[in-house]
Amino acid sequence: MRLSIKEPVPQLFEAWELLSQAADAHLSGELKSAEALIHEANNPALWAWLYPEWEKCHLNVIDKLPHGDTTPVPKSERDTKRFLTSSDKVALLKRDGYRCRYCGCPVISPEVRKLICRLYPAAAPWDENSPTNRHMGLQALWLQFDHVVPYSHGGCSDVQNSVVSCALCNFGKDKYTLLQLGLEDPRLREVVQVNWDGLNRLLAVATPPTKLKFPTPTGSLTVNPVRPIGTYFIPGAHISAGYLFTPPIAGKERWFKLGPEVEATQADRRGAVGCVLKCAPNLLIRRGLSPDQFADVP
Ligand SMILES: [Zn+2]
Structure with a gap:
């Protein structure tokens, strides 16, 4: 059994580090430096890493009909609630933190990403219709929520059946089950809390202020432009x-x-x-x- 569709690569953490430094630079008023860091985090190597498992999800299947697996249920028997509510998402972020429960990579919410794209449109492109024309760091670190038991297999849209996920782990899992993909159930692993605020600190200073949809974890990073070694x-x-x-x-x-x-x-x-x-x-x-x-x- 594996933990995730694909192991995170160092370039992913590098993009995370660069975007985090960019947020600090922005908050310190060093806008040119922030823009350069965001530009550097747009690493095309990340698309080469994401692409196969993202675009061709059926190739992620290890066993099409595993013994004892769940099976698709008729639409009439599925959860009447298709999507998580805002309060479900808040509860999930409180439980899981801003971190993919499958691969462990840090994630950044769409609200923060939209703000970065609005503040730095040249350095942070985002084409809704084309994954290849998006900022690769922001795309790879995209906060999503995954139904562990697929919705089509009767999985509920609730906190118990959902986890915080990165884009690759969510899109790569698609409609398939953990057994089909040979994945461990991430809910069986203890949550490792990390002191990472998903860059929500940027939302607090956005002009005009962006509504903070999700909570900033307590003990989130403080801005410290002086970097002691x-x-x-x-x-x-x-x-x-x-x-x-x-x-x-x-x-x-x-x-x-x-x-x-x-x-x-x-x-x-x-x-x-x-x-x-x-x-x-x-x-x-x-x-x-x-x-x-x-x-x-x-
Ligand atoms: Zn992941």
Whole structure:
């Protein structure tokens, strides 16, 4: 059994990081810098990654008729409520956070995306009719809600049968069942809360103000234009092809793209092999890691 239709790639987290930096830059009044970061997050490599599983969902099926699976039910027997209500969505975001329950990638709500597209139309294109003419970072991180048991199989449009999902996990799953796709039920895994607000912090300053449809989680990131650098030791981490990869921490691996402001070297501390990472503490916070917990003590 697999966790998701497709494993997230480092470019996805890179786009997330760039968009998050763009939000901070926008909120600090550095609009040119925000625009450049949004432009950089529009990475065509993400479409190459999304495309096959997104456009040809039937190819995601591993077993057409698995033993003991649910089957389509007549329309007359389906839930009379086709879509989730706003209060269902609020409850789901409170439970799951702004994170896909299948693949674990962070997500950004359509309200925030529309605001970014309105503020930076050249850097953030969005053609409703053509997935290839959309900002690829925003598309890959698109917040959606998925019926775990398909609606057509009698799955209800309620909180119990729904999870927060990214676009690929929702579109790639399409009308198929977990068994057909060989997917684990994401509801059986504990929710890993991360300190990520889905960029809702942008909505609070939008002009004219954009109605905040969904709640901002408590403890969401504060804007900090000054970026102090911390030194951290991550046991078991390794460096490969310009990235630092952590081992699973609370069940999830993380990536850090190395560069002028994110440096890493192999090191050992009291017999544990890993990496020393020098970067802004908020890079750890965005990945659900505590800077205090990983503070390096040479
Ligand atoms: Zn996903």
